[in-house]
Amino acid sequence: MDQPTVGILHPGSMGAAVAACAAANASEVLWSEAGRSTASTTRAAEFGLTPVAGLPELLDRSDIVISLCPPAAAEDLARDVAEQRFTGVYVEANAINPERAKRIAALLEPDAVVVDGGVVGSPPVRGKTPTLVLSGPAAATERIEALFAGTAVQTKVLGTEIGKASALKLSYASFQKTSRVLVALAVGMAREHGVDQDLMEIASRRTDSYLSEPQYVTKTAARAWRWGPELEEAADALAAAGLPPEMLRAAAATLARWHHAKDDSELTLTDALNRLAQP
Incomplete structure (x- = not known):
């Protein structure tokens, strides 16, 4: 399988480190500079992420998008993505409750394929090896497993039901x-x-x-x-x-x-x- 292009929303301390791990099996990892702080720009550069001008360009170029943001912003961010009619795999990896994960899946489907996710552990830096738990369509979770294969981010698939990982x-x-x-x-x-x-x-x-x-x-x-x-x-x-x-x-x-x-x-x-x- 060809290496996918990955987009990360938004590269905080966890998101940037996870995205850097994904880069091992991706052709490129993108992030949107629009409206982000100087700290975000510095962090993204440190982790080798590729900046793009805004969300539309990121979504247009990405095969897989990973959402890692503060819980309160998760639904609004997913709504922004849905408005752009994103058609790839959307990994909802925020710390949100299962009902919100299901609402987000309903927002994005059927254009996108949604994978429910959650990172258990510290950011994958300085020897830390968090686990990204996943649930959703089997073909999509297999793609995410492949994306992080051999990296500091371990993956665990819990089944096909959205909400289990959350x-x-x-x-x-x-x-x-x-x-x-x-x-x-x-x-x-x-x-x-x-x-x-x-x-x-x-x-x-x-x-x-x-x-x-x-x-x-x-x-x-x-x-x-x-x-x-x-x-x-x-x-x-x-x-x-x-x-x-x-x-x-x-x-x-x-x-x-x-x-x-x-x-x-x-x-x-x-x-x-x-x-x-x-x-």
Whole structure:
């Protein structure tokens, strides 16, 4: 099979790294410069992505398009693509709930073939090997498996039903991301009473506990602007299944207190906990 041309929407830290992996088995990986920041331009250049003037050109030249953007923008972005009557494979790889994935598929079909996806793990840089879970038409998921074959992005096909990949992504995110929020609350409470070091001593006896990694709280704070909406999506999925969503909504509300710490790599643990206590 000829190497496809791939388009990435939009190359954030995860999207750019995933797109760079796709480049190993693609003839070219495109991204649209229109309306994007200087940081996006720099990041895309670092990962060797090819700029095009706008979305119409990207869609016209691409065989496969991968959507990796903040959850809140996923549907609007898909609507923009649908208006251009894109006819290739559209990988909806955002952290959205299964019902939204199905709505997006309905927007794009029958012109495009839609694959539901979700990235589980950290961006594929510095030895990280995330898994791209996939569900959708077999021929299309096979093309995506081939696209990432031999790269740092592993793939796992869950079947042909749109929504399965999104469900697995959010099921994992529900535990993983909420657990990080609970670490911040536990350490914050312990610090208030002067027993934070004692808490760490107890937690260190369980090396599989997030409580033994308090330094991760600063990373959680810096990523809260993305994680909060993701947990809201997971909460919607729980509600749709008749399960209580309050825990995840509460975690999202906690993350919102860190909104102004967006991508702050200089944040300390003390700063993060202070912002949590006094937003």
